[in-house]
Amino acid sequence: MIKNxxxxxxxxxxxxxxxxxxxxxxxxxGNRVVSKYDxxxxxxxxxxxxxxxxxxxxxxxxxxxxKNSVTYTVNTADSNVGYAHNILSYWDVNYTxxxxxxxxxxxxxxxxxxxxxxxxxxxxxxxxxxTQKYVQNDFExxxxxxxxxxxxxxxxxxxYLCAWEADANTGEPxxxxxxxxxxxxxxxxxxLDLDVTMSKVTDYGMVLDFTGNDNIxxxxxxxxxxxxxxxxxxxxxxxxxxxTFGQNWSLDFLGGTGDxxxxxxxxxxxxxxxxxxxxxxxxxxxxxxxQDGKFVFSYTSTGDVEQPVVTxxxxxxxxxxxxxxxxxxxxxxxEAYIRMLSENTVDDRLNLGYTYxxxxxxxxxxxxxxxxxxxxxYTFESNDVPAEWNSILIYAKTNEGGVTTLRLNFYPDxxxxxxxxxxxxxxxxxLPAVKRIKRAGCPVIRK
Numbered sequence: 001m002i003k004n005x006x007x008x009x010x011x012x013x014x015x016x017x018x019x020x021x022x023x024x025x026x027x028x029x030g031n032r033v034v035s036k037y038d039x040x041x042x043x044x045x046x047x048x049x050x051x052x053x054x055x056x057x058x059x060x061x062x063x064x065x066x067k068n069s070v071t072y073t074v075n076t077a078d079s080n081v082g083y084a085h086n087i088l089s090y091w092d093v094n095y096t097x098x099x100x101x102x103x104x105x106x107x108x109x110x111x112x113x114x115x116x117x118x119x120x121x122x123x124x125x126x127x128x129x130x131t132q133k134y135v136q137n138d139f140e141x142x143x144x145x146x147x148x149x150x151x152x153x154x155x156x157x158x159x160y161l162c163a164w165e166a167d168a169n170t171g172e173p174x175x176x177x178x179x180x181x182x183x184x185x186x187x188x189x190x191x192l193d194l195d196v197t198m199s200k201v202t203d204y205g206m207v208l209d210f211t212g213n214d215n216i217x218x219x220x221x222x223x224x225x226x227x228x229x230x231x232x233x234x235x236x237x238x239x240x241x242x243x244t245f246g247q248n249w250s251l252d253f254l255g256g257t258g259d260x261x262x263x264x265x266x267x268x269x270x271x272x273x274x275x276x277x278x279x280x281x282x283x284x285x286x287x288x289x290x291q292d293g294k295f296v297f298s299y300t301s302t303g304d305v306e307q308p309v310v311t312x313x314x315x316x317x318x319x320x321x322x323x324x325x326x327x328x329x330x331x332x333x334x335e336a337y338i339r340m341l342s343e344n345t346v347d348d349r350l351n352l353g354y355t356y357x358x359x360x361x362x363x364x365x366x367x368x369x370x371x372x373x374x375x376x377x378y379t380f381e382s383n384d385v386p387a388e389w390n391s392i393l394i395y396a397k398t399n400e401g402g403v404t405t406l407r408l409n410f411y412p413d414x415x416x417x418x419x420x421x422x423x424x425x426x427x428x429x430x431l432p433a434v435k436r437i438k439r440a441g442c443p444v445i446r447k
Contacts, residue, residue: 056176057081058163067155067185067288068138074163075131082168084125087136088117090158091243096120117160117179129168138288139218139248150248155187155288157243188289192216196279196295203403204355205270206297208279210254215285219254220246223269226276226296233280238292242282270355271299308333308396310406312420313377317412323381324408328396331376335397338380339365343389343409356405360395372396385412 025042027035057077064071074085090105096116097105105113128134136151143149153159162179166172192212199207210219222229222245233241254267271277281293313325328336337360349359371378380392392408409419 056165056178058083058165058176058178060161060163060178060180062161062180062182063133065182065184067187068153068284069136069288070153070159070161070182070184071133071135072161073131073133074128076129079130080168082127082129082166082171083163084121084127084166084171084173085134085163086121086125087153088120088124088160088162089152089154089243090160091240092124093117093120093160095244114177114179117162118164118177121162121164122173125164127166127171138284139250147253152248153184154243154284155184155290156239158183185288187284190285190289190291192283192285192291194219194281194283194291194293196281196293198297199265201271201299202265202268203401204357205268206277206299207265208254208267208269208295208297210251210267210281212251212283212291216251216283217286218248218250218284220248220282220284222246222280224278225273226278229278229280238280242280246280246282274300306330306398306400307402308398308404310394310396310404312406312408315408315418317385317410317418318414320385320387320412321381321383322385322390322392322410322412323379324392325377325379326394326406327377328372328394329376330398331372332399333369333372333396334399335361335395336367336369336372336378337361337365337393337395338368338378339363339393339395340380340382340385341391341393342386343391346391346393346407356393356407357395357397357403360393360405365393387412 023039025037025039025045026033058081059075061073061075062070063073070087072087074083076083093113093116094105096119097103097108097112100116100119101108101112105116108116126134136153138151138153138155140151141147141149142151159182160179161182162177165174165176167174192215194212194216195210197209197211199209201207212219220242222242229241249266256266269277269279275298277297277299279293279295279297281295283291283293309329311327311329313327315324316322322340339360339362341359341363346359350356366380368378389409389411392410394406394408395404397403406420410416
C-alpha cells in the first residue's frame, strides 16, 4: 500500500507540474531511511524495469573530441563504485584480434570484438572510483617517473572508450564492461621541416639523424627492408602500417645517447641483409596536424668477416625443464653469452629497438666465453622454466668482429615443437614481432 501511495503521489506531482526543487525522495524500511535521492536527480520511478533502461553501476559520457585530445566522464551509480578505464586505438585492439583470432577486427563477431577490447584494456588501464571526468592529450606524460608513460590520442584515428567495473579495494574486475566508439578529428598535412639523413653505420646498426622545426611534438617511426615494407604499405595502407607497427619518439630522445646502451645513439636502427631500407616517419605537431615522410637508405656489408657458427648438438624439454647442448666454431671467441627470456619479452624489446646482441648480453645473461674457448661447447640447463613460450639466445663474437645470435623458442612440455630462428649476424628485426598470448588476465591498472 505504501509503495502505491508513493508512486501515486510522485505521478500526481509530475502531472500537475508541481515543483520538485530542493525536494528529497526517501526510501524507507521500517522506521529507517535506507536510501534517498534529490528529486531533480531522477526522471521517474518504476517498479518494473523498462527494456530501454540500463541497470548498471557505470556508464560513459563522451564530452569533447578534438584532433589530439579527448575528454570523457565515467559515471557511477554510487560514489564508491570502482572501475578500470581508458581509450584504446583501433590499431591496438586490431593487433589483439590478429594475435588471438588471426583475422582483422571487423571480420569478428560481436562477442569476439568485445573480448579483444577487454584484453587490450586489461594490459593498459587506469583506475578510478566514483563519477569522474578525464582528459587525455596526445603525448602528454602522465607518470613523472616514466618517460614512456604518455597518452596516445592520434588525429584521424578510431578509438574505443571503455570502462570495466572493478572492486574498489582490490581492483579485481567485475561483470560490467562497457565501451563506445569514436574517432578523433582528421589532421591537416603541414610542413614541419621533417628530414631524416644517415649519419653512419656501426656494429649496432644504421644511425639516422632526425630533424624538424620546434612545432614537432613527436615523431612516429616504422623501419625495415624497402621491398617488404612497400609491399605491406601497398596491401594494407600507410595508416595501417604506421598505426599497427609505429613507435613514438621525441626528437630529443632520437638525438640522445645512452638510453639503450652506454655510448650507443638512440636513433640506431637494425640492419641485417644488404639492400635498401626505408624509414617511414609521421611527425605530429601541438595542434594535431602531421607531416609524413619516407626516406630510403642503402646498406652494404662492411666486409667478408667470418661469422661464428652455433650448432645445436642436443636438446630436451619437459614440464619446468630445458636442456640444450651446443658448440660454437671457431671456439676462440672474444665473447659468448647465453640467456633465457620469455618469448613475448624478446619480441617486445625488439619492437622497442633493442638488438639481439643487447638482449643476449643484458640482464641475467651468463658469460660462457671461457667455457667455449676451453672446450668449444656448452650445456645450458634450467629446472625452473615458467609455463609460457620462452626464448634462448646464444650469442658469439669472434676476434675479427663477426657476430652471431641464435634464437631458440620453446614451450616447456614434451608435445610442442621447437622453433629455431636462422642465426642473426647483426642486430635484426623485420616487421615488429607478434606476441604469443595464452589467455587474457586481469587488468593491469595504474592509479
